[in-house]
Amino acid sequence: xxxxxxxxxLSKKKLIAIPLIIAAFFGASIAYNFYRTGSAVPxxxxxxxxxxxxIQNIRQxxxxxxxTAFESEFDxxxxxxxxxxxxxxxxxxxLLGLQENKSAEEIIETILSDIGIxxxxxxxxxxxxxxxxxxxxxxxxxxxIAALIAMAVILFISLRHFTxxxxxxxxxxxxxxxxxxGMALLDIPLSLASMAxxxxxxxxxxxxxxxxxxxxxRRKGGTSRERAAKAMNTGIxxxxxxxxxxxxxxxxxxxxxxxxISAILVIGILVDMANTWLMNSGILLRYETRRKKKYHARx
Amino acid sequence: xxxxxLALILSTLFIVAPWKEPQPEGAPLPNTIKxxxxxxxxxxxxxxxxxxxxxxADIEFSNPSENSVTNFMERFRENIESPVSLVxxxxxxxxSKRITVEVGRYVSRDxxxxxxxxxxxxxxxxxxxxxxxxxxxxxxxxxxRVDPYGTLGAQFKPLGRNNQFxxxxxxxxxxxxxxxxxxxxxxxxxxxxxxxxxxxxxxxVVRSLQEGEWGVSFTLTEDGKERFADxxxxxxxxxxxxxxxxxIYLDRPVNSVIIFQKDILEFIRNQAANIGLKSAGYSExxxxxxxxTSDRPTTPLNEEHPYYLxxxxxxVEDGQVPAAExxxxxxxxxxxxxxxxxxxxxxxxxSSIVRKDNLVIDNEPVLPxxxxxxxxxxxxxxxxxxxxxxxxxPTLQSSITGNxxxxxxxxxxxxxxxxxxxxxxxxxxxxxxxxxxxISETHLDPRLSTGFMEExxxxxxxxxxxxxxxxxxFYKRFKIVIPLLITMASEVIITLGAxxxxxxxxxxxxxxxxxxxxxxxxxxxxxxxxITDEVLxxxxxxxxxxxxxxxxxxxxxxxxxxxxxxxxxxxxLAAFGFGAMRxxxxxxxxxxxxxxxxxxxxxxxxxxxxxxxxxx
Numbered sequence: 001x002x003x004x005x006x007x008x009x010l011s012k013k014k015l016i017a018i019p020l021i022i023a024a025f026f027g028a029s030i031a032y033n034f035y036r037t038g039s040a041v042p043x044x045x046x047x048x049x050x051x052x053x054x055i056q057n058i059r060q061x062x063x064x065x066x067x068t069a070f071e072s073e074f075d076x077x078x079x080x081x082x083x084x085x086x087x088x089x090x091x092x093x094x095l096l097g098l099q100e101n102k103s104a105e106e107i108i109e110t111i112l113s114d115i116g117i118x119x120x121x122x123x124x125x126x127x128x129x130x131x132x133x134x135x136x137x138x139x140x141x142x143x144x145i146a147a148l149i150a151m152a153v154i155l156f157i158s159l160r161h162f163t164x165x166x167x168x169x170x171x172x173x174x175x176x177x178x179x180x181x182g183m184a185l186l187d188i189p190l191s192l193a194s195m196a197x198x199x200x201x202x203x204x205x206x207x208x209x210x211x212x213x214x215x216x217x218r219r220k221g222g223t224s225r226e227r228a229a230k231a232m233n234t235g236i237x238x239x240x241x242x243x244x245x246x247x248x249x250x251x252x253x254x255x256x257x258x259x260x261i262s263a264i265l266v267i268g269i270l271v272d273m274a275n276t277w278l279m280n281s282g283i284l285l286r287y288e289t290r291r292k293k294k295y296h297a298r299x
Numbered sequence: 300x301x302x303x304x305l306a307l308i309l310s311t312l313f314i315v316a317p318w319k320e321p322q323p324e325g326a327p328l329p330n331t332i333k334x335x336x337x338x339x340x341x342x343x344x345x346x347x348x349x350x351x352x353x354x355x356a357d358i359e360f361s362n363p364s365e366n367s368v369t370n371f372m373e374r375f376r377e378n379i380e381s382p383v384s385l386v387x388x389x390x391x392x393x394x395s396k397r398i399t400v401e402v403g404r405y406v407s408r409d410x411x412x413x414x415x416x417x418x419x420x421x422x423x424x425x426x427x428x429x430x431x432x433x434x435x436x437x438x439x440x441x442x443x444r445v446d447p448y449g450t451l452g453a454q455f456k457p458l459g460r461n462n463q464f465x466x467x468x469x470x471x472x473x474x475x476x477x478x479x480x481x482x483x484x485x486x487x488x489x490x491x492x493x494x495x496x497x498x499x500x501x502x503x504v505v506r507s508l509q510e511g512e513w514g515v516s517f518t519l520t521e522d523g524k525e526r527f528a529d530x531x532x533x534x535x536x537x538x539x540x541x542x543x544x545x546x547i548y549l550d551r552p553v554n555s556v557i558i559f560q561k562d563i564l565e566f567i568r569n570q571a572a573n574i575g576l577k578s579a580g581y582s583e584x585x586x587x588x589x590x591x592t593s594d595r596p597t598t599p600l601n602e603e604h605p606y607y608l609x610x611x612x613x614x615v616e617d618g619q620v621p622a623a624e625x626x627x628x629x630x631x632x633x634x635x636x637x638x639x640x641x642x643x644x645x646x647x648x649x650s651s652i653v654r655k656d657n658l659v660i661d662n663e664p665v666l667p668x669x670x671x672x673x674x675x676x677x678x679x680x681x682x683x684x685x686x687x688x689x690x691x692x693p694t695l696q697s698s699i700t701g702n703x704x705x706x707x708x709x710x711x712x713x714x715x716x717x718x719x720x721x722x723x724x725x726x727x728x729x730x731x732x733x734x735x736x737x738i739s740e741t742h743l744d745p746r747l748s749t750g751f752m753e754e755x756x757x758x759x760x761x762x763x764x765x766x767x768x769x770x771x772x773f774y775k776r777f778k779i780v781i782p783l784l785i786t787m788a789s790e791v792i793i794t795l796g797a798x799x800x801x802x803x804x805x806x807x808x809x810x811x812x813x814x815x816x817x818x819x820x821x822x823x824x825x826x827x828x829x830i831t832d833e834v835l836x837x838x839x840x841x842x843x844x845x846x847x848x849x850x851x852x853x854x855x856x857x858x859x860x861x862x863x864x865x866x867x868x869x870x871x872l873a874a875f876g877f878g879a880m881r882x883x884x885x886x887x888x889x890x891x892x893x894x895x896x897x898x899x900x901x902x903x904x905x906x907x908x909x910x911x912x913x914x915x
Contacts, residue, residue, distance in 0.1 A: 150867035252758035
C-alpha cells in the first residue's frame with residue numbers, strides 16, 4: 001500500500017483544499033455548539049465554575065426527585081448520574097459561596113430531608129467558585145499564548161524560512177480548530193488536562209512539519225514530490241504508532257483526565273496528518289515549484 | 300552508550316529509593332517502589348484555594364516630623380482591629396514623605412480617610428492588593444501550622460496577580476485540612492513538664508541575631524514574666540532550669556488520650572536521632588512518651604534532660620489493652636480529663652477494642668476515637684510529634700532562668716539557624732497578618748490510586764506490544780524493533796527516575812505529570828522512527844553515498860529543531876502556568892532533554908552499528 005499516494009499524485013490545489021474543507025466542517029460544528037450551549041466546546045468544572053456533589057447511599061429511584069429538588073433550590077440546571085452506590089450531581093451553583101450559617105453539607109442534608117430522605121448519607125463536595133474559574137481561564141490563556149510565542153521564536157531561529165514557518169503555523173492553527181471541533185462533536189470537556197493534550201499536539205505538529213519542510217526544502221535528491229512522499233512515509237509511520245499507543249491507553253484507562261488527554265491526542269494526530277501531509281505539502285510544493293521556475297527563468 | 304546505562308542505573312535507584320520510609324496503606328505502588336513523590340491528585344487529598352484579603356493605601360505626609368509615621372501607624376493599629384503593616388516608604392521630593400500601608404482585611408476608603416489627620420492625604424487606594432512579604436508570611440505561617448516537618452507534601456502555590464490567591468494542596472482529607480488551616484494556633488511552653496506560659500503571655504515576637512546565633516526574641520506580659528521566673532528557678536523548690544529545653548507545643552490535643560500499637564514504638568526509638576534527640580521512648584509507669592534532649596554546646600555540664608510528651612498514652616499489644624491501662628483510661632474519663640482517644644497504628648489492629656468509632660471496655664463504649672493516619676513520607680516520630688502538637692524544644696539560656704529583672708528586656712530562645720528562628724517566630728506569633736477566606740475546596744479522591752497504577756502499567760504494556768507489532772510491520776526486522784522498544788522503556792524509566800529525584804517539596808508527580816510522561820514516550824517513538832528511516836533510506840542515490848554518521852546527524856537536525864520547540868513551549872508553560880500545568884511541563888521538559896541527549900543518540904548508535912555489520 002502506497003501511503004504517500006496523495007502527495008505524489010494530487011494537484012497542489014487539491015492538496016491544500018481538502019484540509020481546508022475539513023477544517024470548515026469542524027468550524028461549523030464549533031459554531032453550532034456555541035449556538036447551542038453558549039461556549040465553543042464543553043467546559044469542565046474548572047473553567048465553568050460550579051459544584052460537584054457525590055452522595056452515597058441513594059437509591060436509583062430517588063434520582064429524579066433529587067434533581068428537581070436541586071434545580072428548584074438553586075435556580076440553575078443540575079445534571080445527575082447514578083453511581084454504584086449513590087449519585088453524582090453537577091450544578092452551576094457555587095455551594096461554597098452560599099455557606100453562611102449552615103455548612104454546604106447541611107444545606108444538602110436539608111434538601112434531602114425535605115424530599116423525605118432522612119437516612120445517613122455520605123456527602124462529598126467539590127466547589128469551583130466563579131472567581132477562580134475566571135482565574136484559571138485567564139492563566140490558561142496566558143500560558144497558551146506564552147507557549148505559542150516561545151515556539152514561534154524557536155522555529156524562526158532554527159528555520160529562518162518564512163514560507164516554512166508560515167506553513168507550520170497554519171497547520172497548528174488548523175490542528176487547533178480540528179481538535180476543538182472534535183471536542184465539540186464528541187463532548188470532551190476543556191479542562192486543565194485537555195489543555196495539556198492540546199499543547200502536546202502543537203509540539204507534535206512541529207515535529208511532523210519540520211520533517212516535511214526539511215525534506216522538501218533542504219534535501220537534494222529526486223523531485224520535490226518524491227522527497228515529500230518520503231517524508232510522508234516516515235510521518236505516517238510516526239503518527240500511526242503514536243495514535244495506536246494513545247488508543248490503547250484510552251481504551252484501558254478509567255481515569256477521566258487520562259481519557260481526555262489520550263482522546264485529544266488521537267484526534268489531534270489524525271487531524272494533523274491531514275493538515276501536514278496534504279495542506280502543508282501543497283503549500284511547500286507550490287513554493288518549491290515557483291522557486292525553481294524563477295531560478296530556471298533567470299538562467 | 301555508557302551514559303545510557305549509567306542513567307538507567309541511577310534512575311532505577313531513585314525510583315526504588317530503598318532509603319525512604321515504608322509507605323502507609325493506600326499508597327499507589329507496592330512498598331518496594333518508594334521513590335516517586337506522587338501528587339495529591341494521585342494519593343488523594345485536598346486542594347483549597349485561599350484568598351488573602353487586604354487593602355493597601357498610599358498616604359502622603361506634607362510636612363512630616365520625626366514621629367509622624369510612627370504616630371500614624373499607632374493610630375491606625377488602635378482603630379482598625381486588624382494588623383496594619385508598613386509596606387513601603389519614601390521621601391517624595393521636598394519635605395513630603397509617602398508611605399504605603401497594608402491593612403489585613405477589606406476596608407473602605409472612607410474608613411481610612413476618617414482616620415487621617417492634618418497634613419496627611421490619601422493618594423492611592425487599592426482594595427485586594429496584597430504585598431509579597433505578606434503573602435510569603437501567610438504561606439510560611441500556614442505551612443508551619445499544617446506541615447511543620449514538610450512530610451505531608453503540603454504545597455502552597457501563589458496564583459493570580461496581586462498576590463491575592465494561594466492554592467493549598469495536602470494529602471489529608473478535606474475536613475482535616477480545613478481544620479488545620481483554620482486553627483488559631485495555641486502555643487504553650489512547658490519547662491520540666493510544667494506548663495509555664497502560653498499564648499496570652501506572649502507579645503512582640505521578632506527574629507534576632509546575637510553572637511553569631513539566630514534566635515527569637517519576645518516579650519512577656521507581666522503575668523507571664525512572673526510565671527516564667529517562678530518556674531525556671533525562682534521558686535524555692537524549683538531548681539535553676541538553665542540548659543533545659545523549653546518545650547513548645549502548638550495546638551496540643553488537650554482532653555485526648557493516645558492509644559498506640561506497640562510496633563510503632565521501635566520505629567520511634569530508632570528515629571530519635573533524626574530529629575536531634577538523644578533518645579525517645581515510652582514510660583509505662585507514667586503512661587507518657589519520653590524524649591531526652593541531646594547534649595548541646597550551651598549546656599556546660601553535658602547533662603541529659605528528659606521530658607514527657609504532655610498527652611497521656613496507652614500501649615496496645617496484640618490488639619488488647621492491658622487491664623491496668625484500662626483502669627487508667629477509666630480514671631481519666633472519670634476525672635473528666637479526656638473526652639476522646641487518638642489512635643496511632645494500623646486500623647485493623649484495633650478491631651477488637653474499637654466498635655463503631657468508639658473505644659470499648661468491658662463491652663461498653665466509653666470514648667469516641669479518631670484515627671490518625673501516618674501520611675506518605677512521614678516518619679513515625681514525625682507522626683507522633685504531629686499528633687501531640689510538639690513543635691520544638693530550644694534550650695533555655697542561663698540569663699533568663701529564675702530572674703524577673705532580666706525578663707524585662709524580653710526572652711530569647713536561641714535556635715542557631717536563621718530558618719529555624721523564622722519558624723519559631725511564626726509559631727509564637729500565631730496571628731496571620733490578613734484575613735483568609737476559602738474560595739474553593741476540592742476533595743481529590745484517593746480511590747484514584749487503588750488499581751490506578753495497575754491500570755497504567757497494563758495500558759503501558761499493551762501500548763508497548765502494539766507499537767512493537769506495528770514497527771515490525773514497517774521494517775520487518777527484529778534488529779530494529781528490539782532496540783526501539785528498549786529505548787522506549789529506558790526513556791520511561793529515566794524520566795520517572797529524574798522526576799523522583801526532585802524532592803517532594805519542590806515538585807510532585809500528579810496526573811498531569813503522568814500525562815507528561817506519556818507525551819515523552821509518544822514523541823520518543825516518533826524520533827526513533829525518523830532516525831531509523833534516515834539511516835535506512837537508500838532511495839535516492841545521494842543518500843546511498845552518505846556514511847551512516849552523516850545520516851544520523853541529518854536526522855538529528857530535524858529532531859533537535861522539534862525538541863527545541865517543545866522545550867521552549869514547556870518552559871513558557873512552567874513559567875506562566877500554574878500548579879497543574881507546571882508539573883506537566885517539568886516532567887515533559889525532563890523527558891525531552893533526557894531523550895534527546897541520552898537515549899536517542901544511544902539508539903542511533905545501536906542502529907548504526909547493527910546496520911554497518913549487516914553491510915560488511
